[in-house]
Amino acid sequence: MAGPVGRRGTNASQSIRGSRIAVAIVIGVLLGCIFAVLYPHGLFSDISNPTSHFRSRRLSKSNPKIESTSCESPEEVSKLKSEMTDLSNKNDELKKQVRDLTVKLQASEQKNGQSDSDQQIVPVSTPPKPGPFGTVKGTTINPTILPDPTINPRLAKILEKLTTQKEVIVALANSNVKSMLEVSVSSIKKAGIPNYLVVALDDGIVDFCKENDVAFYKRDPDEGIDSVAKSGGNHAVSGLKFRILREFLQLGYSVLLSDVDIVYIQNPFNFIYRDADVESMSDGHDNFTAYGYNDVFDEPSMGWARYAHTMRIWVYNSGFFYLRPTIPAIELLDRVAERLSKPPPAWDQAVFNEELFFPSHPGYVGLYASKRTMDRYMFMNSKVMFKEVRKDENLKKLKPVIVHVNYHPDKLPRMKAVFEFYFNGKQDALEPFPDGSDW
Numbered sequence: 001m002a003g004p005v006g007r008r009g010t011n012a013s014q015s016i017r018g019s020r021i022a023v024a025i026v027i028g029v030l031l032g033c034i035f036a037v038l039y040p041h042g043l044f045s046d047i048s049n050p051t052s053h054f055r056s057r058r059l060s061k062s063n064p065k066i067e068s069t070s071c072e073s074p075e076e077v078s079k080l081k082s083e084m085t086d087l088s089n090k091n092d093e094l095k096k097q098v099r100d101l102t103v104k105l106q107a108s109e110q111k112n113g114q115s116d117s118d119q120q121i122v123p124v125s126t127p128p129k130p131g132p133f134g135t136v137k138g139t140t141i142n143p144t145i146l147p148d149p150t151i152n153p154r155l156a157k158i159l160e161k162l163t164t165q166k167e168v169i170v171a172l173a174n175s176n177v178k179s180m181l182e183v184s185v186s187s188i189k190k191a192g193i194p195n196y197l198v199v200a201l202d203d204g205i206v207d208f209c210k211e212n213d214v215a216f217y218k219r220d221p222d223e224g225i226d227s228v229a230k231s232g233g234n235h236a237v238s239g240l241k242f243r244i245l246r247e248f249l250q251l252g253y254s255v256l257l258s259d260v261d262i263v264y265i266q267n268p269f270n271f272i273y274r275d276a277d278v279e280s281m282s283d284g285h286d287n288f289t290a291y292g293y294n295d296v297f298d299e300p301s302m303g304w305a306r307y308a309h310t311m312r313i314w315v316y317n318s319g320f321f322y323l324r325p326t327i328p329a330i331e332l333l334d335r336v337a338e339r340l341s342k343p344p345p346a347w348d349q350a351v352f353n354e355e356l357f358f359p360s361h362p363g364y365v366g367l368y369a370s371k372r373t374m375d376r377y378m379f380m381n382s383k384v385m386f387k388e389v390r391k392d393e394n395l396k397k398l399k400p401v402i403v404h405v406n407y408h409p410d411k412l413p414r415m416k417a418v419f420e421f422y423f424n425g426k427q428d429a430l431e432p433f434p435d436g437s438d439w
């Protein structure tokens, strides 16, 4: 369908172009007749006129052949000749470049027809020169966006009042998680962290924040979001955060997204590297699983080639991550929110990681975001806490930044125990719990 219609369009425009050309020729001929009558000796015949002299000098520079025929010495002639050769070489080079670029352009236009890569931004800069071997480094630090306070002036004011640092911890909460929020907020106060903001999803949380002097933000009513916020299950509410966080980034703030099942022991902003679009805590339980490893897959029937190497890493935890206000970070939020808003139903943490890690391949353009895994002892998950750290005399002396009770369903008692252990020196507070849950 599109083919024939398109061609018909081209035919029509060609015939219009043809008639325009004819009109232009007629006008040209008429003008020629008029000038022939008015200026029988030509337009530029007055040699004493300095501007016309200047014009001919300029002309001669770009076209050395004309001048060499008049009155130059032999050296000058040969110099001009070599200049001309250089120029014509350069011209050939440029022509070749144009050809190459046209080919590339056509190829990319063709590709755009089949894929969704047409939205990509092409950076314009001078080509970098690589330094000596071993000294070159790509950058992970993408430019921050231009902040736009008009997208949410009320939130912009709240943030301005809360912090001058342009970074903020954001926790979403509805009344279902109030008791955990309470422990989390006490730890925030003990650790002396000022820039913490609760996104209150219902009035119960608004009241809690007012009573406890916690900065909060209640969104303007929004049909689609509000029904999920009030009655939504755990995973549905988790999906909301990707939509809500976008505004913080658009306002120019870096955001440390925090679930409420987290105990703060130190100020995380003293431990963030800020060199990546996404900096996240890991679900891994040792260096391999947290930071990545080469997992060898064995298929004995392949004989000599029985071993296939695979790249593995335990997922980033979508309950505690830091985003810089950059285009790739915003794109990540959009991609995750988009996928969670459509069937099939998916777990936000799985989607978050798939968008972050799957590379481009035929039919798919991957996300180009830079990422950093947080230190697994500083930003500790509850598996590391209960399986390893509490049993090791040296590790027990460590002072983590946070402990995230993500691996255990009895979150509240474990959070309280972590709080007692780190803030009140209760050495046996962590003992009563099994390593994993008893189901």
Ligand SMILES: *[C@@H]1O[C@H](CO)[C@@H](O)[C@H](O)[C@H]1NC(C)=O
Residues within 6 Å of the ligand: 287
């Ligand atoms: C684990 O990683 C940390 C940080 O890179 C490193 O300091 C430590 O030595 C590693 N531990 C082991 C057992 O490899």
